[in-house]
Amino acid sequence: MAAAAPWMKFYPQDWRADEKLRMCSLAARGLWMEMLAIMHRSERYGQLLIGGRVPTDAQLAVQAGALPDEVSALVRELEDAGVFSRTASGAIYSRRMTRDHRKAENARKNGKKGGNPSLGNKTGKSASDNLQDKGGVKAQKPEARGQIEANASPRASGGDFSLVEFSADLCRDVGVPLPDHGTAERNRQTVEAWIKAGANQQLIRETVTARRATLRTVPRSLAFFDNPVREAIAVKQTASTSPEAAAALRMAEGILRKRDAA
Known part of the structure; x- marks a missing residue:
């Protein structure tokens, strides 16, 4: 670097x-x-x-x-x-x-290629290239909103950028190949379904990481981990009503953290 x-x-x-x-x-x-x-x-x-x-x-x-x-x-x-x-x-x-570093690196690479890669070999300018500045200063996006964890409900409109980003980071961290656009959307939908079922980002990450460590083959998408994550959700929900299950869950989480840190 x-x-x-x-x-x-x-x-x-x-x-x-x-x-x-x-x-x-x-x-x-x-x-x-x-x-x-x-x-x-x-x-x-x-x-x-x-x-x-x-x-x-x-x-x-x-x-x-x-x-x-x-x-x-x-x-x-x-x-x-x-x-x-x-x-x-x-x-x-x-x-x-x-996230900011990835954006800067992409901008730098695009700059070496002559700017906006979507323009390709076009010789003319599109209407969007000639947009006039309408004035005013856009409000800065706060860190808290930019880093929303998936504990919160996803936006109903779909395409929540935080979920797209989280699923991409998760793929990168556990060695799942970075997907094309179609697979990226399916990964986002998978994560969104887990969250609606009661998971949060920490539970998803720990479960997927633990399951990935046992595999010899490389999964093609996050959907491969659907059963383990849903099982973890069920354990979590049971633990919320059972002191014994809660103690077992805390012990399991501690084991996962120690192994990941090793």
Whole structure:
């Protein structure tokens, strides 16, 4: 990767509008800022890597100038609030940073090809190329809305961008081939159906990651994981009414997290 720029985009309005982050303590928000700075210089932009490796809490504590136990507690606080996500290898990453980086890379590649790739070899200009500026300033999209977790109900109009993005990230993280447009829409519909059935993004990610680890073949789409996810939803719903099931679910989730972090 090319050397990181000495600066990165930061939108105070987005920072203040992120409801998940606002639920965290001042210390946790301060650690998150330190983590963002490390992710900006990471070998994989937006992922918390030091020297190409996932740092331990003790190593992160050295970087942040804090005690390991304190950092462990603060990372757990951020994760419980849903501030960040993890890759299949356990690396923490900022959804906003990775999304913005992909957009910038696509724009850079398109620029090398002469601009908008949809124009192809057209010699004339379409009407959309000559649109006049109607004035006014568009409101900035807050981080909280841009990073909506799938715990919330998907928009009824369909095509929810957050679900498209989540399903694409999930495919990338678990090694499912990035799909064409048709398969991408089916993946979004699959995720949407899971959410309507009672899942959230964390349950989906953990279940799919665990099932993928047992496979030798590469699934062609997320629909392959429909049965395991629905079984996990059923366990979760049972756990909500049974203390014994809830304890078993927490134990299973702990095992999954430890294995993913290994």
